[in-house]
Amino acid sequence: MTAHRTPRTTPAAASRPAPADPWPAPAAAGPVRGTVRLPGSKSLTNRLLVLAAVADGPCVLHGALASRDTALMRGALEALGARCEDRADGALMVTPLPVGEPLTGEVPVDCGLAGTVMRFVPALAALRPGVVVVDGDPGARVRPMAPLLAGLEQTGTRVEHLGEPGFLPVRLTTGGALGDTAAVDASGSSQFLSGLLLTAARRPDGLTVRHTGERVPSPEHVAMTVAFLRGHGVRVDEPAPGVWRVHPGPVPAFEAHVEPDLSNAGPFLAAAAVTGGEVSVPDWPASTTQIGDRWRRILPAFGAEVTFSPDPGDPARGTLTVTGGVDGGGRPRVAGAGEVADTAELAPTVAALALLAAGPTRLSGIGHLRGHETDRLAALAAEAARFGVDVAEGPDALDFPGTAAGGAPSAAQAHTYEDHRMATFAAVVGLCAPGTTVRDVATTAKTMPDFPALWEGLVAPSAGAADRGEDA
């Protein structure tokens, strides 16, 4: 069977001109200053879509992200019998699929390169007796799946490996009784746990999931899943560390507002940090389950100042502002951060900061990023070398020498490996390496189709407008 490919644009993004390829990454002419309003969170949007598909009535999502990953999730849900409609007011309405009713024919699900689709949809598919074939981009066929597939097999799904065992593509057949216990090793991805837990309330007996391996990476994302389920009326217990019990029951229909994507806020906030500028992101939740809230702690380690001003009318959110550090002469100064551990999907942006920092930085606890959109440790080390900086790659860490010892990055044509976060990594470095170009910046459509325009609008407002043929 051949890998299929969905378009990388959403309908809205398709109406905008494609970015140049290679894309000239704007260099900072001075301190970057401005406010950027970010689209909705990928992790929250795709969780909401999945939960809506098993709710007991139509659900409404406000501020949902429209990107390749969410389009793929919508496609998967529709293939399984849900309906997703864009309302005239911009909200997204999801009509749930008929849990328990048999599917007709063999249903194809295209995951693209979306971890949330490849790891969340299979357990959802098990709720309709039938046959589902799950595949994705060539890059998805090397992302780990085995523990999730094992968990599905333990709970009543027959798994046929159509390619290399433990990877996509797979044919899943469900029809018999659905089991209520799974033991999985989630040390390769937190998404194995989230995928099993998200729709477990609709299994006749719920589901108990036990993690059998070492550390779960990105534990914030499991906590997000658990808090999210509880917030939507699903009972989840944690009887012991590494064990979750989802009780059976209905998922009440809901109307939800999606928070902005705080992980994708990273590159914009980093732009302030590396240029001695000041960047604000409005609608920042005062309290959130998103890992991107960690920018509040990470950026100060690089010498930036972070402030949060609650909205006077709504203390549940506010504006986060990052002010970059400067030296005695007013020039940008990024401090080496020492060790920064377990940054998960934030790591590529942290790597850009580390490449531009004066002193050394070690990114540790990121071994599982080898199974992300690309092997991010290898990609970051290779791209740092292209920028002229020697970064030491260990099994689960990267060591950045700092510009004082290893030199400042110089212009390069950056490769992006179909990885949105490698593209934004290169854009941040490009601010300080004039002449940098980025191959396939359009890969940012995975989670932020507007990235090139948002970036140009913030860091080079008039140049961006000129490139787009607008009046500056």
Ligand SMILES: O=C(O)C1=C[C@@H](OP(=O)(O)O)[C@@H](O)[C@H](O)C1
């Ligand atoms: O559940 C989620 O929404 C995610 C979990 C994390 O996956 P890993 O645990 O595989 O890192 C994260 O990196 C990914 O971007 C999104």
Ligand SMILES: C=C(OP(=O)(O)O)C(=O)O
């Ligand atoms: C790892 C990521 O994505 P995915 O959801 O595809 O795993 C990411 O966005 O950094």
